[in-house]
Amino acid sequence: MNCEKCQALLSELLDGTLTDEERAHVGRHLDECMVCAGVRAELSAIVTTAHDVRNYTLAPPNSRALWLRISNTIEAERAQEQRTAAQVAAVVSSRRESVLTRVLHKHWTLSLPQLSAAVAALVIGVAALTVFTVQSLRRAPPTEAKLPPVHRSINDQELDVLMQRVEQRKGRWNPRMREAFERNLSVIDAAVNDSLEQLDQSPHDEVSEEALNDAMSHKKELLREFADL
Amino acid sequence: MTPESILLPRSAFGHVTATETEKTQVTDYALAQAAAAGDMPAFEALYERHHRRVYSLCLRMTGNTAEAEDLAQEAFIQLYRKVGSFRGESAFTTWLHRLTVNQVLMHFRKRGVRMEQTTDDGDVPVQVVQGTENPASMPVVDRIALDRAISQLPPGYRTVFILHDIEGHEHEEIARLLGCSVGTSKSQLHKARMKLRGLLRQQNPPQ
Incomplete structure (x- = not known):
């Protein structure tokens, strides 16, 4: 093993992620090479100090x-x-x-046939509703209703409207503006997709949920800005 | 003193008297729940406990005090909006830390900060240390010198180094946060450490 290969593996050696074979090769080289052994010691000092740095916090001005x-x-x-x-x-x-005011303040004047028809319609309506309810109760399974499966999708009407507006206005933009928009949108979409993938794997991950919400609100913000241009 | 063990400085709950509150160690979770219900003193107590850690993380990741203050402010505003979703399944500090990291990374994306990455055709190669270099070892690394050197790292290297070596994230998580592969995260960490080694040698050249 030469110095270049040895030094490329030093970080993994310090992190303990090398295979036994790699570690043995690197170890043999370090026993013979003072330069690489020195680099290993210096990187080790940096990693050790970095672990301590976490405990030192700074106050804002x-x-x-x-x-x-x-x-x-x-x-x-x-x-x-x-x-x-x-x-x-x-x-x-x-x-x-x-x-409510309109209904209550209205003067109702009904003839006898009109009144009879209204009462009959009311009776038929109540009877039909009762029959329907009883049948529904019979059909319902005795076990508790199961919760719907977790399913996430992005369905936001505001987003669709904004996107349509942006698409309409895109034609008027100069190439730099279009490029800036596309770049920002692709970054945000990447973040959205990443969060969705994470949520598919672990549906109750709070942080991924927040990251998704963040990304969606940034997307809306971006679209709002560009929809007015 | 850990953030969890700080005594609440003043009444944070309407139904608890000031004397009672001063005697009670209130957990982050209880404060978070109170803050979610609109209790500003409870939220202020959370700020008092955690603002130094949030600001320090922002400062190390950006290397700029003004940006760090703005990001810390934004992180706490986001915290207020989302504190109701904290269900106490993880430590509050971990939850807030991830929220802050997300905030900073989103800021980098907006600003179009280039995250140095290893491409197939290779970018910035690591300088191999040759026997011609001054053989004296690097002077003892102290926290201040390391902080100064970190601030001089390119943003991509700095982010990976802080997340892995300072904040203790695994490469898998860093890769997920940055949207890169685990291999890229490992490679950037190694480059960051080698770059830091060079910067620390420049700060205090070995005698």
Whole structure:
């Protein structure tokens, strides 16, 4: 074994991942070669110091200011979420109120045949519903319903809409912009596929789930940016 | 003192009095649950416990204080958004560490940072140490010198070295995080170590 081959295997020797045969070859060379033995000792010192480095943490220049920036951003997001929730609730309640108000405030004037027909329709409806429910209960298996299998797929209408808009606008972009977009999109898609593969292997892996969510939100962000260009 | 054993500095839960809280060691999991329910003091306690580790990781991976601060800020904001999904199946520190690494790698991807990789036709070859080199051994490596040398590594080498030798990840996990093969991860680690050896010799040439 020459020095080049020996030095190429030094890292694996230090990490203990060489086969017995390789380790024996490298060991014999190191016994004879002072230069390679010196490199091995120096790499070993680097690895040992690196293990210690983990325990030394550094504080940011101004921890308090960093916390204030973080908490301000979070508070702003929370306030925005609350405003949006309040607006949605107001819209929903006003819609409900208007439908209810219209029904309650309407003046109903029905003739006797109309009233009889309405009652008959109501009776038939209730009877049909009862029969259907009883039959469904009989058909249902006595065991507990099984949970659907874990299945993940990317089905996001917003994403589709954004993608369509981007495709429409692509024609107007210059080649550099198109290249930048394609590069960014391929990187994000790679991350999405990677996370999906991981989730297929271990469906309950929290981190892969987060990574997937991250990648999807970055994809949306990217598409939003380029959809307006 | 480990992050898990730090006493909570102030009341983090509405239903626990300040005195009771000061006497109680609150676990990261309990704080995470409280933070998920919107308890900001609980989230602040998590920040107090872990911000140094998060910032240090960002700083080592980027080699730039301003970028590291921005990434640490982003990591904690992400933490707040996702803390509800932490189910306590792994240690909180491990979970937060992976979240931070993902954040930094996503930042690198956005910025288009080139992750040095070994291609079939070969790129940056490792310089073989010849007998002509100064035979005196490298001066004793200390943490500060190593940190300085790490900051001078190319981003791809730096990332693999930090993830493997400092943070203790296996090559399989690094390969998954970086989207490369295990062989590439091993090769980049070796190149990073050899490069560091050269940088440390330059910092303090052997007498």
